[in-house]
Amino acid sequence: MTGPAHLQGIGFGYRPRAPYASDPARTRGRFQQEEESPTRTPFQRDRDRIIHSTAFRRLKHKTQVFIAHEGDHYRTRLTHSIEVAQIARALARALCCDEDLAEAVALVHDFGHTPFGHTGEEALNDKMARWGGFDHNAQSLRVVTRLERRYAEFDGLNLTWETLxxxxxxxxxxxxxxxxxxxxPVPHAISAYNELHDLELHRFAGLEAQCAAIADDIAYDAHDIDDGLRAGLLTIDMLREVGLPGRILRAVDERYPHLDPVRQGHELMRRQITLMVEDVIATARANIDALKPGSADDVRDCGRALVTFSAEMAKEEKELKAFLYKNLYRHPSVLEVRRRADRIVRDLFDAYFAEPREMPEGWREGLDRADDRIKARDVADFLAGMTDTYALKEHERLFDRTPDLR
Structure with a gap:
């Protein structure tokens, strides 16, 4: 199935597209065949469907690093996804790829995350260990192919092959x-879907998805610093001792010797994003020039990612991640909140598994007669879709005492 060739014209926001880019006019189509839009490319429609989905709205109240109750200004999965999409789109534009596809992948990449961030995922994976475990990437696929129920003719969002x-x-x-x-092992949700709609799991994804992946790294490397400074768990002086932020801060100090710490942090964040984006663009262009892919399929067959950091930036980025892991993600106050959040997720899973009727209508039907595997997966789907706030309310409804996450 091919996309509408007439949408390649100037009138629909056409930008020069490199031969190695994904071409919406030559999309591999959707699992359920649909009429094409006369005004939007298939990738634009994917982006729009993602934005209008229930799963996208739920990201507003799902944790990034800090639990939402800790303050209104910390990032959530929603604000993080928007920031990733902005960077992915900038990378795709610089590399003459399809910006809409890069944005769509960036906006959908966190759909499968549980409440309370990676804490919730780890707890749910442990609870689901007997039935294949839980993986947020596989859950994202379940959301967009099964769990969203918005259309009369199919479950999911029926996204294009390229976005999936x-x-x-x-x-x-x-x-x-x-x-x-x-x-x-490949998560069951992915392998089962792949049997119906071959996503070629042995090949690399197109450049647009690679742009979204590295944009994710760039965004959280910078913005977790910003949130860590806001929380008081990181300081500007601590960051001076780390390679990449340290050299940026020296340049900031030289130009603005009397700048207050809040503005120092913002200067650090924006300059770090700029440096990393420019490094990726230069490195990707060099990789493309060396390998000369002539099509999107050539990109998939290169045997390695083309949208990468340079060796020098990759080393600095690895050092920064190690710093954040030690001083932010593993900070005692963060670990204590994570411990309490872990208890909430485990309690909820046990309660719903023992008594499916505690789940809302539309989730509980038939589970009293289902085998444990089906029941567990349904409970995991319901739990994974929860926001932090809804999970807390459900725990308060079902249990006498609920851990304080503030």
Whole structure:
């Protein structure tokens, strides 16, 4: 199935597209065939469907690093996704790729995250261990192919092959050419869908998905610093001792010797994003020039990602991540809140599994007669879709005492 060739014209926001970019006029189509839009490309429609979905709205009250109750100005999954989309779109524009596809992958990449961030995912994965575990990337695929129920003719959002490929493989291939999982077994949700709609799990994703993947790294490297400074868990002086932020802060000090700490932090964040984006663009262009892919399929067959940091920036980025892991993600106050959030997720899973009738109408039907695997997966779907605030309210409804996450 191909997209509408007439949308390649200037009248629909056409930008020069490189031969290695994904072309919406030559999309591999949707699982459920639909009439094309006369005014939007298939990738624009994907982006719009993602933005109007229930899962997208729920990201507003899902944790990034800090639990939402800790303050209104910390990032949530929604604000993070918007920031990732802005960076992904800038990268795609510089590389003459399809900006709408890059934006769509960026906006959908966190749909499968549980309440309370990675804490919720780890708790749910442990609870689901007997039934294949829980993986947020696989859950994102379930959301957009099954759990969203907005259309009369199909479940999910019926996104294009390219957007689904980017969602599943934005961090690289999942299998080797023989179908063996590269980092362990492929999550069941992905392998089951792949049997129906081959996403070519052994190949790399197109450049647009690669732009979204590295934009995710750039965004949280900078913005977790910003949130850490706001929370008082990081200081400007601490950051002076870390390679990348340290050299940026020296330049800021030289130009603005009397700048207050709040503005120092903002200067650091924006300059760091700019440096990383410019590094990626230069490195990707060099990779493209060296390998000369002539099509999107050539990109998939390159055997490695083309949208990457330079060796020098990759080293600095790795050092920064190690710093953040030690001083922010593993800070005692963050770990204590995570411990309490973990208890909430585990309690809720046990309560719903023991008594499915505690779940709302539309989730509980037939589960009293279902086997444990089906029941557990349904409970996991329901729990994963919760916002932090809804999870807290449900825990307060079902239990006498609920941990304080403030």
């Amino acid at each position: 490929e980017g969602l599943v493989k934005h961090n690289g291939p999942l299998t080797d050419r023989n179908g063996n999982g590269i980092a362990g």
